[in-house]
Amino acid sequence: MIEEKQYLFNLVASVLPPILIIELLLGVPGNVMALLVFSKTLRTWRANVMFLFNLVLSDFLLLVSLPFRIDNFMRGESWIFGDAWCRINLFMLSVNRSASIAFMTAVAVDRYFKVAHPHHKINYISTKQAAGVACFIWAVVISLRIPLLANKLLNMENNISLCRSFSNYEKPSLGIRLHYAVFVLEFFLPLLLLIFCSVSIACILRIRQMDKDMKGKRAIRTVLVIVGVFVLCFFPSIGTGLTALYLKKLGDEYCKAYRFTSQLFSMSIAFTYLNSALDPVIYCFSSSVFRNYLKSAVNRTGIMELQMSRRGSMPSGSD
16 A cells, blocks of 8 residues: 555656646746736726736746745655745645636626626726726635645655645644635636626627627637636646545545545646646737737737737727
8 A cells, every 4th residue: 555655656746747847837938928018008908907917917926836846746745845835835826826716707707797788887997996806806815825824734744744735634624624615616606607607698699699790709709718728727626636535435445546536636736737827828818908919029020910909999898
């Protein structure tokens, strides 16, 4: 059993680091470029761009924390940075994962209102009001992850210091149980909201016979891209985590399956962090500011001439 467990540890240590390094190398340039683009166009921001900027910020902060996890996995999950930094690192990763989910959902809801309720006052909120909404989202996300700072997350197992927010606790504390609950709910609640937004937009476009309307098409493409990225990046960790929890409750006869699924859960972290590398795709679909910057950069090379996106005067589907 010990040899099998060590084999699973070695498997995670050999598979995860190269994948995470690739995601880091892909994610950092895309998000740094997005930060620069949105910073340069600050005066033209609308609510949609405010949410996108905060999505970029959450992804960038997550990527900054990622090298410590890469080092951790390269050492066979042995954490060498101490208990305090273990808590801070896991807090940073969890906060920015949650913030990324929240702002992806905010962008999709913004698109829904612009198509489904084009004259609703929410479509005309100022940049300052959108900033207030963003600050509220950050406050909620941070407050829900405070238990990660208040609980000891560094544990010894087989003379190895393991830094994990998900461990085999006999009696998890209230804070850890809250962490587990948030981890599950922040997947299923946004998923239901994203599905509602995408189905509603598609139905509205068909009923109003707006199938050829470019703004409507951009809106549905944006939401579908968000749904695709969301499911691809966050479902593997939820699926393997809930399966491992179910197998644990079945008893010792499923111990082997539980250990294997637990290691799959550890490896699913690669999909979670892939979100930060894929989010620039969302920026391209969601923001004409970002698209126009990229198009102008391509046009300056002289290789090809791309037509700039136009920002509509009405709020329906515009950005």
